[in-house]
Amino acid sequence: MTPPLSPPGRELxxxxxxxxxxxxxxxxxxxxxxxxIPDIKDRAELGDGLxxxxxxxxxxxxxxxxxxxxxxxDRLGANTISRVASIAVALGLIGPGLAPDLLVLIVxxxxxxxxxxxxxxxxxxxxxxxxxxxxxxxxxxxxxVYSVGALVGSALGAAxxxxxxxxxxxxxxxxxxxxxxxxxxxxxxxxxVTSQPSGEPVDRAGRAxxxxxxxxxxxACCFACLLAEGAIADWSGVYLKEDVGLxxxxxxxxxxxxxxTMAAGRLVGDLLAVxxxxxxxxxxxxxxSSAGLTAGLLSGRGTVALLGFGVFGAGLSCVMPQMFxxxxxxxxxxxGRAVAAVATLGYAGLLSGPPAxxxxxxALGLPLALGLLVMLMLAVAVASRIIASWPPPPGPxxxxxxxxxxxxxx
Numbered sequence: 071m072t073p074p075l076s077p078p079g080r081e082l083x084x085x086x087x088x089x090x091x092x093x094x095x096x097x098x099x100x101x102x103x104x105x106x107i108p109d110i111k112d113r114a115e116l117g118d119g120l121x122x123x124x125x126x127x128x129x130x131x132x133x134x135x136x137x138x139x140x141x142x143x144d145r146l147g148a149n150t151i152s153r154v155a156s157i158a159v160a161l162g163l164i165g166p167g168l169a170p171d172l173l174v175l176i177v178x179x180x181x182x183x184x185x186x187x188x189x190x191x192x193x194x195x196x197x198x199x200x201x202x203x204x205x206x207x208x209x210x211x212x213x214x215v216y217s218v219g220a221l222v223g224s225a226l227g228a229a230x231x232x233x234x235x236x237x238x239x240x241x242x243x244x245x246x247x248x249x250x251x252x253x254x255x256x257x258x259x260x261x262x263v264t265s266q267p268s269g270e271p272v273d274r275a276g277r278a279x280x281x282x283x284x285x286x287x288x289x290a291c292c293f294a295c296l297l298a299e300g301a302i303a304d305w306s307g308v309y310l311k312e313d314v315g316l317x318x319x320x321x322x323x324x325x326x327x328x329x330x331t332m333a334a335g336r337l338v339g340d341l342l343a344v345x346x347x348x349x350x351x352x353x354x355x356x357x358x359s360s361a362g363l364t365a366g367l368l369s370g371r372g373t374v375a376l377l378g379f380g381v382f383g384a385g386l387s388c389v390m391p392q393m394f395x396x397x398x399x400x401x402x403x404x405x406g407r408a409v410a411a412v413a414t415l416g417y418a419g420l421l422s423g424p425p426a427x428x429x430x431x432x433a434l435g436l437p438l439a440l441g442l443l444v445m446l447m448l449a450v451a452v453a454s455r456i457i458a459s460w461p462p463p464p465g466p467x468x469x470x471x472x473x474x475x476x477x478x479x480x
Contacts, residue, residue, distance in 0.1 A: 084258050085200050086208065090215045091255035092152055092193040095248050097219025098226070099159050100186070102244060103166060105227020106237045110166055113237070114175050124172060128179035129421055135187020136414045142188070143195050143406025149256070151192035156252035158185035160245050167241030187417075191410045197391075198398030198405050207348070210339030210391040217333035217387075284400050284460060285411050288393050291352075291453050292416030294446040295389050298359075298382075300423030301443060302328050306379055309436050316372050327376050328383035335387030348392045349458035356451035359385025360444045367437050367444075382443075389450060390416070396457055 111121045143151050162185050165178025193212075201209040230240045306324035310316045316323075335355075343351045359382045366378015394409060401408035430439035 082200070082203060085196075086204070088149075088255040088258045089152075089193060089196045089200055089212055091251060091258075092156055092189075092196070093212045093216040094219035094222075095156055095251055095255070096159065096186075096189055096193065097216040097221075098223040098244075099163060099248055101220040101223030102227050102241075103163060103182070105224050106167070106230070106241070109231070109237050110169065110175070114169050114171055116172060116175075120172055124175050124179055127176050128183040131180040131183025132187040132190075132417060133183075133414060135184040135189075136191055136410055136417060137187075139188040139191035140404075140407035140410030143192050143410070144404050148192045148195040148199060148406060151188060152196055153252070153256035155185050155189035155192055156255065157249045159189050160248035160252055162186075163241045163245040163248070167237035167239075190413055191406060194394050194413065195398070195406045195409045198395055198409065201395060202398065202402070207340045207343045207395075209395045210336050210343065210388055213387075213391045214333060214336030214339070217329070217336055221329070221333065284457075285397060285408055286415075287453055287457065288397050288400070289412040289415030291450050291457075292390060292393050292412045293419035294450050295386055295393075295419070296416040297419035297423035297426065298386060298443045298446060300420040301427045301440065302379065302382065304424035305427050305431075305436065305440065309440060310372065310375060313436055314370060314372050314375050320372070323376055324379040327380035331380040331383035332387040335384040336391070339388035339391060342388065343392065347458070348395060349454045352389050352392050352454035353451050353458075355385045355388050356447045356454065357385075359383075360447040360451070361385075363440070363447075364444050367441055385447070400460070 107121075107125075116124070139151060139155075159182070162178070162182035165181060166175060169175035169178050197209050197212040201207060226240075226244070230237075303325055306328065307321040310324045311318060311321040339351070346354075362378045362381025362385060364378075366375040366382070369375060369378070393412060397408040397412045398405045427436075427439045427442075430442060433439075
């Protein structure tokens with residue numbers, strides 16, 4: 071009989087609270103920025119093309135931050151990078167809010183993107199480390215907190231718009247509040263768990279070669295999931311308005327349903343992963359999302375389509391956290407680089423999703439183009455069975471960490 075797990079200690083619980091705070095701050099910061107993009111566009115007097123160029127710079131900065139952060143996380147510790155990056159992201163809101171023209175906005179968004187990319191890698195590496203040490207799965211709860219933060223940020227953005235508060239006023243105030251919260255998270259984190267620098271480069275050729283294919287497959291799943299998320303964000307309203315016939319007032323409800331069920335799914339994701347196993351949860355989640363979107367696209371009815379987008383969000387909700395955990399488990403001595411690799415591939419999917427659906431819609435029609443997301447999620451389901459069949463990675467310490475503490479792996 072497996073002995074009962076001892077409850078997490080005080081420092082470990084503090085680490086969990088700190089990492090949850092980091093996820094919440096990131097969600098608030100990013101969604102607050104997105105909610106005020108139209109106002110920032112007007113302040114800088116930009117057309118659609120110039121705004122697109124500025125947003126492309128932000129995306130490029132994020133990719134650079136993602137790819138560069140992994141080595142720093144492994145050398146200096148995830149908590150060290152999170153302390154710096156979280157405050158940088160918070161204060162990085164000030165620049166876009168004050169930007170009077172395109173040049174200043176580009177510089178501000180480059181900084182915001184760089185900090186955001188590093189922040190995403192470090193906080194997810196911390197989440198993997200805390201989950202690994204906790205004795206029971208908790209990684210999905212961090213992503214649930216991010217979703218809650220995103221909803222809070224969106225609500226704050228909508229409130230400031232309604233009250234007529236300019237981003238040049240609201241962003242500096244929000245930046246100071248978020249920076250203070252980030253500083254508190256850094257002081258309250260359990261350094262023994264969340265900040266474990268290796269002190270050496272993690273580029274041992276044999277292990278990297280052995281695990282490269284595994285990380286690539288995990289990253290491909292992240293690519294598929296975030297491609298789907300980006301596509302639903304940009305195209306669900308268009309589909310509901312033009313193909314289903316909902317009014318402009320109700321068309322955004324598709325993405326709202328998707329977002330709400332995604333947040334709700336993450337609240338129960340850890341319990342499900344413990345009950346049936348992480349990769350089995352991914353398998354059934356991917357099938358659920360495929361079934362939901364298929365029903366929504368085939369029905370042609372507004373209520374069923376809204377329900378389909380909601381089911382799709384619920385199915386998608388738990389996949390990304392399990393993939394980050396799988397990456398960390400497969401490369402425990404280089405968690406930062408593993409997380410950076412899969413996050414970069416995932417972000418590439420987020421960027422390519424909307425234009426890919428647009429091109430496909432031009433050739434096939436929007437319903438069939440969105441149907442491609444069904445095929446992607448079926449591919450994720452197949453990939454989850456492959457990942458579940460993998461033996462522990464090379465090295466006794468890696469194997470102990472990946473499969474220790476009595477957690478199911480399938």
